[in-house]
Amino acid sequence: MKKLFVLLMALSMLAQINAQEKKIFRISTDNTDLILQVAPNGRLYQSYLGDKLLNEQDINNFSYAVKGGSDGSVSTRGWEVYPGSGAEDYFEPAVAITHYDGNPSTIFRYVSAEQKEVKGGTETVINLKDDQYPVEVILHYIAYPKENVIKTWSEIKHSEKKPINLWRYASTMLYFSNTNYYLTEFSSDWAKEARMSTQPLMFGKKVIDTKLGSRAAMHAHPFFELGLDQPVQEQQGRVMLGTLGWTGNFQFTFEVDNVGNLRVIPAINPYASYYELKANEIFSTPEFIFTFSNNGTGEASRNLHAWARNYQLKDGQGDRLTxxxxxxxxxxxxxxxxxxxxxxxxxxxxxxxxxxxxxxxxxxxxxxxxxxxxxxxxxxxxxxxxxxxxxxxxxxxxxxxxxxxxxxxxxxxxxxxxxxxxxxxxxxxxxxxxxxxxxxxxxxxxxxxxxxxxxxxxxxxxxxxxxxxxxxxxxxxxxxxxxxxxxxxxxxxxxxxxxxxxxxxxxxxxxxxxxxxxxxxxxxxxxxxxxxxxxxxxxxxxxxxxxxxxxxxxxxxxxxxxxxxxxxxxxxxxxxxxxxxxxxxxxxxxxxxxxxxxxxxxxxxxxxxxxxxxxxxxxxxLDGDQYRLVSPYDGNHMAIMYTAPDASKAVLYTYDIHPRFGEKLFPVRLQGLDAKKMYKVKEINLMPNKNSNLAVNEKTYSGDYLMKVGINAFTTNQTHSRVIELTAE
The missing domain is CATH 3.20.20.70 (Aldolase class I)
Structure with missing residues (x-):
């Protein structure tokens, strides 16, 4: 057994050495791998973005994601991580620069990289540089393994003789190759915030942006959900949730190319923002935060919620004042x-x-x-x-x-x-x-x-x-x-x-x-x-x-x-x-x-x-895992619950909005409980001198029963609500 362990460790180290020699960068959470690779032309490409690979040595098997030319030559076009404008790529660039001499092209090539531990995860920093102009971009990726979240942004700087002009400056660029793509966006206006709608992404570009400057998210919010192969669903399917940390004008570009691949480009909106960058000044793009789930948006949301409380939200671990x-x-x-x-x-x-x-x-x-x-x-x-x-x-x-x-x-x-x-x-x-x-x-x-x-x-x-x-x-x-x-x-x-x-x-x-x-x-x-x-x-x-x-x-x-x-x-x-x-x-x-x-x-x-x-x-x-059980978009009811991390306690909210006369009611199947534990069900938040008419009130059920069979918590009453406390015994 000991010899086998030593052999596996040696193979793992060999794989890492080979990856370093090939200049392969693995940005990993417990569930997701983003693999970047330097091609022989010195440029950085995305080789893989998907479920985490189980075998370390497999990361050496990826190609450079560089397409071949029609005449058999090797083209430089491919899934370049931070493509510039004015070169050979036909699609939207991540960065667009006009140099001091008027040249509108930029091509970044790999210089160096490092990985370091940060609070909650690992940061990968990759330095790229134009080989014709003294312009650099530094790509940052922080992977939070437990929460399955990746945060990324870029920094642009130069030492040209005169200021350069930036007219596009994305935080990153991500590529997907799936049969279909479905975008869920969040439109808004005063008193009509976060309205959800879903549409397929077809050939061409879909852009979500704002141009309001200060109260920037009044008409569109800086986040989205992407369904891969099928529209997003709460409890099943491959989904990505993404959000941009920027309080001003933002822009998401979703571009499906001629062969059905998708580029996702999160950025500050370049509208009316032709930025003059001085020598040695650093232009930092906003943080783009994203997560994946194979089990629908519910799991992806819980990833973001946990990450926010742990690392991003002010006093995320602290109390809140009523x-x-x-x-x-x-x-x-x-x-x-x-x-x-x-x-x-x-x-x-x-x-x-x-x-x-x-x-x-x-x-x-x-x-x-x-x-x-x-x-x-x-x-x-x-x-x-x-x-x-x-x-x-x-x-x-x-x-x-x-x-x-x-x-x-x-x-x-x-x-x-x-x-x-x-x-x-x-x-x-x-x-x-x-x-x-x-x-x-x-x-x-x-x-x-x-x-x-x-x-x-x-x-x-x-x-x-x-x-x-x-x-x-x-x-x-x-x-x-x-x-x-x-x-x-x-x-x-x-x-x-x-x-x-x-x-x-x-x-x-x-x-x-x-x-x-x-x-x-x-x-x-x-x-x-x-x-x-x-x-x-x-x-x-x-x-x-x-x-x-x-x-x-x-x-x-x-x-x-x-x-x-x-x-x-x-x-x-x-x-x-x-x-x-x-x-x-x-x-x-x-x-x-x-x-x-x-x-x-x-x-x-x-x-x-x-x-x-x-x-x-x-x-x-406030600190439990949230489970959205019944969507108000699906009918006349809504249910949501929170479960303590140790599954010892849960709170279920059910709402009857505007039920139809005599409509069929379905039980609410709970989530996040311990199947082997027994839970006492108790309706709380009752009006004085009113008794609960919840059939399961004050009764005890297994977590398995509550999750598979559920409880009949909905009614046909208009604008009626229940708050139900579940306590493990």
Whole structure:
């Protein structure tokens, strides 16, 4: 046995040595292999992307993925990892450069590579260089084995005599060879976020992009699902989930070529972004994050959720605060005394924090509606004579924490800030100004503006270190697209503006690493994994109608864990019960945005009990494995569940949306349980003096039975919900 082990180790080492000699790079998770290889022409090609190979020596068997010419010669066309423009490839390039002498072609050849351990995985770094011009690209790949996630990005730099111009700059390029491809995309608008639709990819290009600059994901979200050989399904089939970490204009290009192969190209949108790169400056592309599954989107989503909590999401392993927000209760109409009463309501409800929304600032231009005050981050004395210190004190006396809303990237023309610094706003110098929501976007490419925006948070926390939370909003896309600061470099505005936002967020995170922040953008128009390095959560939508929220939260859950998704109980759609509204919000990070005076005694008691149950079970809901059981897109019901990693506890949510009269109901088959364990089933979140009519309530079943046979949890009632707790005995 020992001799056999030594022989296998020797063969493995020999395979690795051969791979190194052949310049083969294996980027691996526990389930996926991405294999890159340097051809004799010195260029880097993708040899394989698929299920992990079991035998190390097999990686030497791949060809260079270089096509032969029709005359028998060897062509350089093939699955090049980072192809440049202007050479022999007929399809979309990963990078396009105009050199200082006007030459529009770039061909990168291999120089060196290294692998190193990083938190959670292994990083592969590959250096490529143009052999005619001093231009380099550094390709980065981080493979997270346990989560089956790969993150990749590129860096471009040069030492030419003069600046070069970049007019395309992808994060990576991936190739597929399958019989069919099906794209599931996520379209959006205000109050209509994360709407899912699927289409086949045929010959030619399908492009998903945005051109909104700041509130960039308002019409399309920066993630997708790719079904290989068949449309994506929840529990079976080969799928890829991909998402780009970029808070600005993005572009996904899906190109099916003349022989049926697919290229996937994730990138910053080059629209109006002709970037002048100076010598020795590094242009870093956004991170592209992707995962594969042979068992449908459910498993792929769980991969991303676990990866996000472990490595990307701010405080991904930490707790989350339940809250009561005042916005839909008071809007702009409040004072110090009223807020003090609402803080007591927050305590009475049982949540952790009171969140003060818009309307607390501005004196010369008071913020009593959305026409004035943005930019003047001083407390409005007429409303709040004691300032933020008095509010923090009141919250403390009430027994809750205090959070506050800001929108620091924006300015109203009616503000002290705009009167003093009109050149700080993005606006055209010689045309009539268009105002989206009566405001303009501050020019974050300007370092002085970055200092100002950082100061909004810094000043509040310096004066009030006990402020526990920020809701950071961004209600306007970039319009009137001109930067007074960049002057003759307008092609860099969209990119430098987003980089300026990151500079600010980095400074905040460095100085205040433990302050949680909610990412909001007129609803869910900011939802990417770069921003979520700085924010603990994001606001999915201003639409809190629970029926609509079922679809919105289902869509976002494809990519993001429940811990990152905020959901509030509000007065939207009062035709539904408070129970239904609360149960829908409870599948994510729970909050409330209504006044307790709206509730009768039973409704209040129900909400208090629901908050207590959510807090008791939040380790399962926020950190457990999510299983989407019944899709709202498939009919009139929805079911989703969370299971603790050790399968000792689970929480099942079922929703009857608008059942048809007399329709046939099917049992809900659970997932993620231990087949050998016995589970007690208990319906929770019941209205006072109401008993459960769930037939299996308080009974015990094996995990095997619950997963194969299931439970009859659906009803024919309109907008009806159940929350069911399962406990292993």
């Amino acid at each position: 809250l009561l927000n005042n916005w839909e209760n008071t809007y702009f109409n409040f004072n110090e005394e009223l807020l003090g009463e609402l803080m007591k309501e927050a305590k009475h409800l049982g949540v952790d924090m009171f969140l003060l929304d818009d309307g607390w600032f501005g004196n010369k231009h008071p913020r009593n509606d959305d026409h004035a005050g943005l930019g003047d981050w001083e407390v409005m004395k007429s409303k709040l004579p004691g300032g933020i210190p008095a509010l923090v004190k009141s919250a403390k006396e009430a027994g809750v924490r205090f959070g506050i809303w800001i929108e620091p990237e924006m300015v109203n023309p009616r503000s002290d800030l705009f009167e003093k610094h009109p050149d700080w706003a993005i606006h055209l110098p010689n045309r009539e100004t268009y105002y989206y929501r009566n405001q303009l976007v501050l020019d974050l490419s300007n370092p002085k503006v970055q200092d100002f925006v950082f100061g909004v948070v810094d000043n509040i926390l310096t004066e009030n270190p006990e402020v526990a939370f920020f809701k950071w909003d961004c209600n306007s896309p970039i319009t009137n697209v001109y930067s007074p600061y960049l002057k003759d470099k307008q092609g860099q505005l969209y990119i430098n503006h987003v980089r300026g936002i990151y500079n600010v967020l980095n400074r905040i995170k460095d100085k205040y690493p433990n302050v949680p922040m909610m990412l909001c953008s007129g609803g869910g128009a900011r939802c990417d994994y770069e921003a979520l390095k700085y924010f603990t959560e994001f606001w999915c939508s201003d639409n809190t109608d629970p029926v609509e929220r079922i679809f919105i939260q289902w869509g976002f859950s494809q990519i993001f864990p429940s811990k990152a998704m905020c959901a509030h109980v509000t007065s939207w759609n009062k035709n539904t019960s408070v129970k239904f509204r609360t149960d829908v919000a409870s599948m994510c990070k729970l909050g409330f945005d209504l006044g307790l005076k709206e509730l009768n005694a039973d409704e209040l008691a129900y909400c208090q009990n629901a908050v207590a149950n959510w807090k008791r079970l939040k380790s399962v809901i």
